[in-house]
Amino acid sequence: MKTRIYRLLVNRVPAIRRKYQEARKKTASKGDRVLLLGKLLLWNLEYYFLGGQNRRGECSFPEKKKLLFQESGSFTCMSGEKLLRELSGYDVISFDVFDTLLLRPFSAPTDLFYMMGIEFHYPDFPVLRILAEDQARQKKQKTEGTGEVSLKEIWECLNPLTGIPATAGIAMEMSLEEKYCLGNPYFLPLLKALKKEEKILLAVSDMYLDREFIQKLLEKFYGPVFDRILVSKEEGCSKGEGNLYEKVRNIAGELRTARGAPFKGACSIAHIGDNPHSDILMARKNKIEPFLYPNPQDAGNPRRPFEMSRITGGIYRGLVNLRFHTGVRKYSVFYELGYIYGGLAALGFCQFIHRRARELGIRQVCFLARDGDILKQVYDRLYPGSPTCYLLWSRNVSARLSAERFPFDFFQRFLFQKINQGYTMEKIFASMRLTALTEKACQVLDCKRDSVLTEKRAVGCRDFLLGQWESVTGAYKEEQELAGGYLRKLLFLPPDKSREIRPGEPGSENAKSQEGLEKIALVDIGWAGSGPLGVEYLLHKTSGPSWQVHTFLAGSSGAPSPDRNSSQNFFFENRMESYFFSQSHNRDLWKFHDLHKKHNLYLELLFTSPSPGFLGFKKTADGEINFLFAPTEKHEGEICQIQTGILDFISDYQRYFGEFTAKGRGEISGRDAYAPLLLLLGDTDFQRKLEKAFFWDIRENVE
Numbered sequence: 001m002k003t004r005i006y007r008l009l010v011n012r013v014p015a016i017r018r019k020y021q022e023a024r025k026k027t028a029s030k031g032d033r034v035l036l037l038g039k040l041l042l043w044n045l046e047y048y049f050l051g052g053q054n055r056r057g058e059c060s061f062p063e064k065k066k067l068l069f070q071e072s073g074s075f076t077c078m079s080g081e082k083l084l085r086e087l088s089g090y091d092v093i094s095f096d097v098f099d100t101l102l103l104r105p106f107s108a109p110t111d112l113f114y115m116m117g118i119e120f121h122y123p124d125f126p127v128l129r130i131l132a133e134d135q136a137r138q139k140k141q142k143t144e145g146t147g148e149v150s151l152k153e154i155w156e157c158l159n160p161l162t163g164i165p166a167t168a169g170i171a172m173e174m175s176l177e178e179k180y181c182l183g184n185p186y187f188l189p190l191l192k193a194l195k196k197e198e199k200i201l202l203a204v205s206d207m208y209l210d211r212e213f214i215q216k217l218l219e220k221f222y223g224p225v226f227d228r229i230l231v232s233k234e235e236g237c238s239k240g241e242g243n244l245y246e247k248v249r250n251i252a253g254e255l256r257t258a259r260g261a262p263f264k265g266a267c268s269i270a271h272i273g274d275n276p277h278s279d280i281l282m283a284r285k286n287k288i289e290p291f292l293y294p295n296p297q298d299a300g301n302p303r304r305p306f307e308m309s310r311i312t313g314g315i316y317r318g319l320v321n322l323r324f325h326t327g328v329r330k331y332s333v334f335y336e337l338g339y340i341y342g343g344l345a346a347l348g349f350c351q352f353i354h355r356r357a358r359e360l361g362i363r364q365v366c367f368l369a370r371d372g373d374i375l376k377q378v379y380d381r382l383y384p385g386s387p388t389c390y391l392l393w394s395r396n397v398s399a400r401l402s403a404e405r406f407p408f409d410f411f412q413r414f415l416f417q418k419i420n421q422g423y424t425m426e427k428i429f430a431s432m433r434l435t436a437l438t439e440k441a442c443q444v445l446d447c448k449r450d451s452v453l454t455e456k457r458a459v460g461c462r463d464f465l466l467g468q469w470e471s472v473t474g475a476y477k478e479e480q481e482l483a484g485g486y487l488r489k490l491l492f493l494p495p496d497k498s499r500e501i502r503p504g505e506p507g508s509e510n511a512k513s514q515e516g517l518e519k520i521a522l523v524d525i526g527w528a529g530s531g532p533l534g535v536e537y538l539l540h541k542t543s544g545p546s547w548q549v550h551t552f553l554a555g556s557s558g559a560p561s562p563d564r565n566s567s568q569n570f571f572f573e574n575r576m577e578s579y580f581f582s583q584s585h586n587r588d589l590w591k592f593h594d595l596h597k598k599h600n601l602y603l604e605l606l607f608t609s610p611s612p613g614f615l616g617f618k619k620t621a622d623g624e625i626n627f628l629f630a631p632t633e634k635h636e637g638e639i640c641q642i643q644t645g646i647l648d649f650i651s652d653y654q655r656y657f658g659e660f661t662a663k664g665r666g667e668i669s670g671r672d673a674y675a676p677l678l679l680l681l682g683d684t685d686f687q688r689k690l691e692k693a694f695f696w697d698i699r700e701n702v703e
Contacts, residue, residue, distance in 0.1 A: 009040055009041070009044055010040065013044075013047055014306070014307045015047075015306065016040070016043045016044065016047060018306060019039075019043055020036070020040055020043075023036055023039065024036065066683060066685060066686070067303060067679060067680065067683045067686040068303060069333055069686060069689045069690075070330070070331075070332075070333050070336065071300075071303060071324045071325075071336055071340070072323075072324040072325075072329065072330045072331045072336060073330050074299070074325075075294070075299075075325065075326075075327040076294055076299075077291075077292065077293055077294055077327055079327070080186055080187075080189060080190050080327070080328075083190060083272075083291065084190055084193050084194070086270075086291070087190075087194060087199070087270055087272075087291075088194075088197060088199075089268070090199070090268045090269060090270040090289065091199070091200060091252070091256060091267050091268050091269065092199070092200040092201075092202065092252040092255070092256070092267060092268070092269045092270070093194060093199055093200070093201055093202070093269070093270045093271070093272070094201075094202035094203070094204045094248055094252075094269065094270070094271045094272075094288070095187070095191075095201070095202070095203050095204065095271070095272050095273070096204060096205065096239075096271075096272065096273030096274060096275070096279050096293075097203050097204070097205035097207065097214060097218070098205060098207060099274045099275075099295045099296075099297070100184065100187070100272065100273050100274050100279075100293050100295075101183070101184055101187055101203065101218065101221075101222070102181045102182070102183065102184070102217055102218070102221070103181070103182050103183075103184050103296065103322055103326070104180050104181055104182070104318065105180060105182070105315065105318040105319050105322060105652070105656045105657075106180070106297075106314045106315065106317075106318040107297050107300075107301055107304065107313070107314045107316075107317035107318045107321060108297065108314060110126055110129075110130060111311070111314035111315075111318065112173075112176055112177070112180060113125055113126035113129045113130070114126055114310065114311050114314070115176050115180070116129070116169075116172060116173060116176060119172055119176070120162075120164055120169075120172070122162060122164070125162070128158060128161045128162055129154075129158060131161065132154050132155070132157040132158035132161055133149070133154045133157075133208070135157040136149040136153045136154045136156070136157045137149055139153075139157070140153065144236075146236050146237065146238075147238075148206075148208075148232045148233045148235075148236060148237065148238055149208055149233060150208055150210070150233045151170055151173065151174070151208045151209055151210070152166065152170060153208075154208060155169045155170050155173075174209070174213060177209070177213075177217070178216075178217065178220075179656075180656060181217050182221065182322075183220075183221025183222060184326060185326060185328045186293075186326045186327045186328050187222075188221070188222065191222050191225050192225070194225075195225045200227050200252060200255045200256065200259075201225055201226050201227055202226060202227060202228050202229070202230065202248060202251065202252070203215075203218060203226045203228075203229045203230070204229075204230045204239060204244065204248060204271070205229075205230070205231050205232065206232040206238045206239050206240055206244070206278060207231055207232060207233065208233050209231070209233075210231070210233075210234070211229050211230075211231045211234050214229060214231060215229050227255055228251055228255065230244060230247060230248065230251070232244060235247055238278070239273075239275075239278040239279065239282055239283070240275075240277065240278040240282065241282070242282040242285055242286055245271075245282060245283055245285075245286035245288055246286065248269065248271075248286075248288065249267070249269065249286065249287075249288070252267050252269050253267055268289070269288045269289065270288065270289045270290075270291060271283040271288050271289070271290050271291070272290075272291045272292075272293050273290070273292070273293060274292070274293050274294065274295035274298070275295075276292065279292070280292050293327075294325070294327075296321045296322055296325035296326050297317070297318065297321045297325075299321065299325040300317065300320060300321030300324060300325040301317060301321065303679075304316070304317040304320060304321070304676075305317075305675040305676055305678065305679055307675055307678075308671075308672045308675045309669065309672055311666070312666075312668055312669070312672045313672065313675075315653070315656075315657060316344050316672075316676070319649065319652050319653060319656075320339065320340055320649075322652075323339060323648070323649075323652065324336065324339075324340075331645075332638075332641050333689075333690070333693060334638045334639075334641035334642050334645070334693075334694070335641045335642070335644060335645040335648075336645060337605075337606065337642055337645065337690070338606065338641065338642035338643060338644065338645025338646040338647075338648075338649070339645035339646065339648055339649045340645075340676060341606060341676050341677055341680050342374075342606040342607065342642060342645065342646040342649075343645065343646050343648075343649025343650060343653075344649065344668060344672070344673050344676060345554070345580075345603075345606070345673045345674070345676075345677065346374060346375060346378045346607070346646050346649075346650070347378065347382070347649070347650055347653060347668060347673070348579065348667070348668030348669065348670065348672065348673035349375065349552075349554050349579045349673065350375060350378050350379045350382055350383075351382070351661065351667045351668055352552070352579045352667065352670070353365060353379065353521065353523060353552050353579075354379070354382070354383055354386070354664075355664065355667060356521075356550075356552065356577065357521055360519060360521075360550060361519055362519045362520060362521045362550065363387065363518055363519055363520055364387045364388065364389060364491060364520050364521070365379070365386065365387065365388045365389075365520075365521045365523060366388070366389050366390075366391045366490075366491070366520060366521065366522050366523065366535075367379070367388065367389070367390050367391065367523045368391050368393045368522060368523060368524045368531055368532065368535070369390065369391060369392050369393050369394065369609065369611075369614050370394075370608055370609035370611060370613065370614070371524060371525035371554075371604060371607040371608060371609070372390060372391070372523055372524065373390065373607075373608075373609035373611065373643075374607055374608075374609065374643045374646055374647075375523060375607060376388055376389075376390050377643070377647065378646065378647070378650055381647070381650055381651075381654070382650070382654070382661055389490050389491070391487075391490060391522070391535065392486070392614045392627060393531055393534075393535060393614060394531070394613060394614045394615070395413065395530065395531055396413065396414075396431065396615070396616075397483075397534075397614060397615070397616050397617075398530060398531045398533075398534030398535065399413040399414065399530070399534065400432065400433060400476055400479070400616070401476055401479060401480050401483055401534060401538055402533070402534040402537045402538060403472065403473060403476060404473040404476075405537045405541075406530070406533070406534070406537070407466075407469075409530055411462050411465075414428065414431060414432050415428065415453070415458040415461055415462055416458055418453055418458075419453055419454060419455050419458050420452070420453070420454060420455070421453075422452060423452065423453045424449065424450045424451060424452060424453070425438060425441065425442055425445075425447060425448070425449055425450070425451050425453065425457070425461075426438055426449040426450065428453055428461070429441065433475065433476070433479075433616070434465075434472065434475060436475075437464075437465075437468060437471070437472075440464075441461060441464050441465075444460070444464050445457055445460045445461070445464065478619060479616060479617050479618070480538060480541065480542065481542065482617035482618070482619055482625050483538055483542070483617050484538060484539070484541070484542025484543060485542075485625060486617065486625055487535070487538065487539050487542070487543065488542070488543055491520060491539075518546065518547050518548065519547075519548045519549075519550065520547060520548075520549055520550070521549075521550045521551070521552055522535055522536070522549060522550070522551045522552070523551075523552045523553075524551070524552075524553055524554075525553070525554045525555070525603060525604055525607050526553045526554050526555040526556060526557070526578070526600065526603070527553070527555060527556060527557040527558075527561065527563065527595070527600055528556075528557050528561075528563045528566045528567050529551050529553055529556075529567045529570065529576050532549070532551040532553075532576075533551070533567075533570075535549070536549040536551075549575070550575060550576075550577070551570070551575065551576040551577070552577055552578075552579070553576065553577070553578045553579065554578070554579050554580055554603065554607075555578055555579065555580040555581055555582075555593060555603065556571070556578040556581065556582040556583070556590070557595075558581075558590055558591070558592070558593030558594055558595060558599065559590050559591040559593075559594075560591075560593075560594040560595065560596055561594075561595050564583070568583065571583070571584065578670075579670045579673070580593075580670040580671075580673065580674045581593065581670060581674070585670075586670055586671050586674070589670075589671065589674055589678075592678070592681075593681075597681070598687070599681050602677075602680065602681060602687070603677070605642070605694070606642065606646075608639055608642075609633075609639065609643075610633050610635075610636040610637075610639040610640050610643070611629075611633065612629040612630045612631060612632055612633050613629065613630035613633075614627070614628070614629060614630075615628040615629060615630055616628045635694060638694055
């Protein structure tokens with residue numbers, strides 16, 4: 001019974017489970033447990049009956065939240081220019097330090113402790129570090145009547161819990177603080193302008209770090225602009241209790257007097273910080289005018305996924321929140337789309353490709369057009385010098401040039417996926433490059449060139465083409481040869497045509513051992529892998545069977561797809577692998593991902609290219625290869641913004657965590673990378689707004 005209640009109240013909703021487990025660590029007495037039970041019931045009430053909103057109207061459940069269409073435009077504080085005008089009227093301005101002047105690329109301050117756990121190779125380090133700080137504060141409160149402690153006092157409590165020497169622990173924690181702290185770009189010009197106006201500037205922090213160390217961090221980003229730095233652990237009082245503001249007022253008066261102001265003259269003081277209690281309420285109680293600067297992490301976390309592994313999730317949320325919630329600038333929705341939803345997916349997919357390529361001994365990684373454009377850019381940034389290439393290809397080219405091997409896919413793509421969509425017979429045959437057969441087909445089917453393709457005509461076209469199959473496949477011979485030459489040149493392969501694969505013949509991999517074969521990898525977004533299979537067939541047909549091809553897909557065909565089983569034999573023999581999900585891993589994502597809800601389309605939008613679509617190969621008058629392309633991409637500008645967002649995420653990640661990538665550590669799982677996409681694909685309101693801003697033809701996948 002107890003297990004059933006736990007499953008019902010705790011485990012059904014990930015956000016409730018997370019809240020409960022975090023709160024459970026802090027319960028020590030029976031009264032605490034009773035209080036926690038009350039909170040648990042309240043969370044369930046909020047989730048199931050109040051739309052996920054609490055009593056203040058705030059939504060605290062990511063599963064219930066709606067995405068913001070242009071998130072960077074949601075900054076609630078005044079602009080830096082306006083704040084400067086407001087602060088210019090005060091004699092003294094004090095600033096909170098952490099989460100205001102100094103930021104970290106984590107969604108919670110305690111995420112830093114996970115980095116320490118990595119460095120010390122120590123299990124459960126964050127819990128022990130938090131516990132030691134609580135013990136130090138309680139001890140100090142009993143002995144001296146204040147809970148303000150130093151880092152040394154914290155480590156004196158942590159040393160018996162971990163066995164880590166306090167000196168080593170203190171040095172490591174300070175080193176990581178210095179490594180991950182960054183200046184807030186919102187305040188950089190503001191402080192410079194205030195200093196130019198000769199304002200008295202104070203930095204005030206409730207913190208366990210030494211004043212000298214905090215000063216070092218501040219001067220690293222802002223220079224020596226502060227007249228005084230006050231730290232709670234050294235002053236013996238805090239902003240949270242309010243008595244640190246008394247010292248702010250006294251010091252402000254002393255500094256003004258030192259500058260020649262009347263000793264008893266009125267002194268106007270303003271304070272800027274992120275905490276509603278310690279920075280706003282307590283400042284106002286001490287007759288200091290407060291200005292709230294929204295904590296970027298608190299502002300962004302309600303829009304972020306929390307169903308992620310602890311470290312990856314904290315890093316991802318931290319980076320995204322810093323990019324869009326500091327109030328520095330407003331980005332386009334397309335840039336946000338790339339940064340928020342495409343960046344982590346591209347990063348994790350490329351990490352996966354690199355690891356598998358090394359494990360399999362892959363000689364070259366080939367990224368198929370056009371989704372491979374941005375993926376190759378990301379891969380080359382992460383692993384410079386790796387053997388990669390960008391392979392001009394498309395689903396239509398693949399279906400056409402491998403028609404003799406995969407006739408069913410040929411007919412599906414060019415006929416049955418175009419039924420009742422306004423395509424004329426003339427356009428259908430032009431897309432197949434069989435214009436010469438158009439008139440004869442219309443005579444056989446008793447229709448005209450401008451007749452629309454219906455299901456009956458599609459069946460008739462298939463039967464007609466099968467009756468002309470040698471003519472059909474013969475029409476593609478020259479293009480196949482051109483494509484084979486292109487592949488050999490791209491992959492540096494010798495022109496070995498000693499053995500061709502014939503229609504219906506088993507794959508060449510069954511004709512000789514896989515040992516000693518050259519290995520290449522083909523990378524595509526998804527879904528059934530028909531594009532890479534077409535490349536593999538053409539490669540073997542034109543260059544011989546001595547090439548072993550592995551395919552890496554971002555995602556396989558989802559459970560709702562009629563093609564969900566089409567490539568399972570390739571997955572079973574490990575010749576095809578999927579990063580996000582497949583029938584054999586992350587099956588809940590596999591069941592969720594639905595092409596009928598345009599899930600495929602949204603992911604293809606994230607990874608598309610501003611370059612025009614590839615149409616095929618044609619021989620020039622002098623026998624060279626001419627590459628045929630569609631007209632200029634009409635959404636080139638928007639797609640470039642998406643790609644810029646993805647690349648900026650990669651740059652931000654590498655700036656702080658590139659050492660993990662370089663060492664092959666910290667690989668992002670497919671489930672973690674898909675977590676932001678779950679929010680995107682689950683928010684139909686956001687999707688409607690996106691489609692209105694970026695109108696694309698949903699039939700393009702069969703053009």
